[in-house]
Amino acid sequence: MSMLRWLDMPFRYTTITDFEQKLNDWLSNVYYEILPAAGFETREEQIYTAYRIAQAFCRRQVLFAEAGSGTGKTFAYLLSAVCYARLIGKPVILSSANAALQQQLVGPQGDIATLSQLLNLDIDARLAKDAGNYLCQLKAERLQYASGKSASMRRLLAWAKQTELGDRSEIANVGDGLWQQVAWHNTLYCDRCRRRGYCQAAATRKHYLEARDFIICSHDVFFAHLWSSGERLAEKRLPLLPNFAAVVFDEGHLVEQPALRHLGSPLRQQSVTDVIADILLYRNHYRTALLLCLEGIEIAAQEFFTTLAASAIPHPEASKWAVDINPILLAQAQALSAWIAKTNDNITIETQLHIGTDLERNLNTYIQRLDSLLAGLLLLCAEDQQPVIWWEPAGDVLWILPRQFSTLLGQELTSKHLPVIFTSATLQANGSFTGLQHLLGLPQALHTQVGTSFDLANQVCAYLPQLVDQSNEAANTTDSFAHRVEHCLDIVQANGGRTLVLLRAPSELKQWQAYLQQRPTPFPYRILWEGSQDRSWLLEQYKQDIPSVLVGTDFWEGVDVPGAALSLVVVFSLPYPWDDPLLRAKKHAAEQAGLDPVATVDVPAMLIKLRQGFGRLIRLASDRGILAVLDLGPHGRDKHLVLEALPPGAKVYTDFNQALAQIPPES
Ligand code: SF4
Structure with a gap:
């Protein structure tokens, strides 16, 4: 079969209603025939999610689609998204939280390339990266005349002379410091640059503005576009992104910060x-x-x-x-x-x-x-x-x-009546989507939820020690802290290292470091401290040095370590958000809406982060491990929340050795 032209739909349809029916038929064919024939496992959770997402596209709905790890939610939204983009004749925006996810989508072995090949669809997907990833020709040209340039700078400038798009990924081994000297930055005033419209920044924009199926960008780029497009059009400037058919937020629980940053x-x-x-x-x-x-x-x-x-x-x-x-x-x-x-x-x-x-x-x-x-x-x-x-x-x-930020955000996201899909493994907290819906100003949004495809009841067990309940009365005392750290070190040692320790605050990290420094008995495993090196270097070391222990406040998300290097996740403190002016504003808004502010704001924020932290443990069907929670709130107040957040079916132990006997670390 020859490759279909981009405009071709993988099925024939007559009307919009017919389109929905034919899309569902095609999804059935893909999931029950094509993917299994190509060696892919058929998962009911994935198929259910795919149908719900297809419905949201066809009926222009706002949908929160929570799908646990391993359910293949990316395929689930890509299939409907490509058909919908072709139906409307505009690209679908795939907005994701970070560069790793974007690469997972558009890399040579990524999900889009895989689907494109499997289904014989010539999918046209283009990256709209954050502008800082691109060259500023003006800066590079100015540097050409500088004296005493290093060999790496000369190499960079030689590349700058001939690159078409000026994308940093085209040139290897360029450190951040070097790149910043030639990179686009928001302090540049492109509006008054005589190269405006002709430099690589313009070429890049043109490249992704012409995407036919997908534009892949970060949440940051999407919200920069959302809040600036009206102003840019009024100033007769092109918006950052073109008109689009729909938007899918992958890791949709992470849109708050970028959304508010660009509104404020x-x-x-x-x-x-x-x-x-x-x-x-x-x-x-x-x-x-x-x-x-x-x-x-x-x-x-x-x-x-x-x-x-x-x-x-x-x-x-x-x-x-x-x-x-x-x-x-x-x-x-x-x-x-x-x-x-x-x-x-x-x-x-x-x-x-x-x-x-x-x-x-x-x-x-x-x-x-x-x-x-x-x-x-x-x-x-x-x-x-x-x-x-x-x-x-x-x-x-x-x-x-603006105090009405949630309302403004909801209005802006729904103003064009386009399909808006949020996907993530953690959109709900305590069995409800209310927290996120309220925050994003989308109270009418629909939702769907499927569990993970992993056999978590047999892959995971939880350790919630009794000592926490007793010691929390004196949670802030030095003794209590030392007691918990020592207990943590004991279980890490019993596990043979291979642990991720999740902390709530930078001060806790400092306390840990100070405590370990003055501890008379040296700890037998290498500890990789957040902040001691670049994050990606730390993660690489952690993967390679199997018994090592990774400790920090910033590893609740984005740590993907399959295999033996991670078999114990320790939650040292529950990740409640700090009381700051934004949190207070959110709680005030919840109160005004007649909702319980703690239950609507603090608890969902904590639970989503906690579930993300738990999600670090099992990345493959063959992974096994223990989730240890050493903080259950004052007098065990939050124990029920922790139990609720645990993977369904996970057995709970109060004796670490029993948990270890249940799930011994891989040898
Ligand atoms: S338009 Fe902006 S990015 Fe392009 S060369 Fe000028 S200053 Fe640099």
């Missing part, structure tokens, strides 16, 4: 300094009134950011700090807003004086940049709107988010 307004002192410096590049052309305004902004910004730094309320663990929005800070924000508005008026006058010149174009971009700063400041000062405000010390940035 970030305010950095550096952004103010940068825009002033850029405007002043042409100081000789301006009238005095504009120069005075720039001086005004500089002074007002200095005052505002100094007060802001003093008004942030440090939190020992949270990355988002509350800010004391006091009258002085508000007055200074208003003063800064007034100077920015006045400056923009003056720049507008300047544009009239330089019509048709490069300077006019530059001045227009300054207006846009100042406008985006102004939007954040105005929201900050709009007391009636009660924006959600927090300070992120890591990036020296103040975030201002």
Whole structure:
């Protein structure tokens, strides 16, 4: 059989209603005939999920599809998605959480290539990577003239001269530091670059804008598009992504951060300094009134950011700090807003004086940049709107988010009445999708759930020691901490290492390190500490050095270690979210909606992360192991939640040796 043309549907249909029926027939054929004939296992969970997703596509529904590990949910959504893209004549966006997942989709041995070959479909899928993965021609050209270039830099620049798309993946062995020197970055002002429209950034955009079946991007790129497309169109600029037929969020439980990051307004002192410096590049052309305004902004910004730094309320663990929005800070924000508005008026006058010149174009971009700063400041000062405000010390940035963020997000996602599918192994918490639905402003969304294809009752057992209940009364004391660490080390040793220890907070990690350093008896297995090396290096070492132990706060997700290297996951502390301004806003919104804020916000966030952590243990049908939870909340308060989150059928032990006898580590 020859390869079908991209436009060809793998089945014939007459009407939209007929399309749904024919799609279901085709799915049956694929799952019951084609895949088994090619050696694939037929899984009822996968087939059920595929039908539900097909229905959501055909009826333009919003669907939360939870499917446990090993159910083949990727095939389940790809099959319907490719048909739907061809029906509508627009690509389906496949938005995923990270580069590894994207590679799993589009790599040479990836799921799309496999399906394409198996089903004789010529699937056209293109990656829209985060822009930082692409070359900025201007930066590379400037470096050509630099003296004393290293051999690796010369190699990089030679590649930069001849690459068509400027994609980092085309050139191997380029470290992050080197790449940053030539990479696109959001501090570049492409709008005023004379190469705009002709450089690799444009070629890349053109490449993926022409995708016929799928555009694969990160959640970050998708939400950057979602919140900016209206503005870009108004400015006669192309949106980041083209019109699409539907969107599928793989690892859909991870959309919150990128969605809110692109909805919120970030305010950095550096952004103010940068825009002033850029405007002043042409100081000789301006009238005095504009120069005075720039001086005004500089002074007002200095005052505002100094007060802001003093008004942030440090939190020992949270990355988002509350800010004391006091009258002085508000007055200074208003003063800064007034100077920015006045400056923009003056720049507008300047544009009239330089019509048709490069300077006019530059001045227009300054207006846009100042406008985006102004939007954040105005929201900050709009007391009636009660924006959600927090300070992120890591990036020296103040975030201002509309309080109705969930409603806005839900409205934006459903405004075009397109199919929107969220898939993940962990979308629900405590048997309910309410937490995520509420957060994303999608209370009417439909949902479906299937368990894992693994035989978890025989592959996993759980260890919930009694000591936790007793010691938690003094959970914060040094003795209690030492007691739990020692107990953890005992079970890790009994297991022969091969353990992932999951912590809640960076301070806990430091405490662990300090404790191990002063411990008189050295621990017999190598411990790989989060932060001691690059994450991917640590994961590689962990896979290769079988008895090693990986410890950190950032390994609840994205750790895929099949086989003997991981046979014990220890949850040292339950991953409740930290009390920060965003969490408080979510809880307040839940309360306003008549829901229990803890049950709607804290518990689902904790349970989804906990289930993700549990999911690290079994990656293959042949994997076996133990889940140990050393924190059940004060007085065992959360024991029922932990039991609920455990894989169905997993036997629970209070004696580690019994658990070990049930599931001994692989030799
Ligand atoms: S348009 Fe932007 S990415 Fe392209 S060369 Fe200019 S600054 Fe670099």
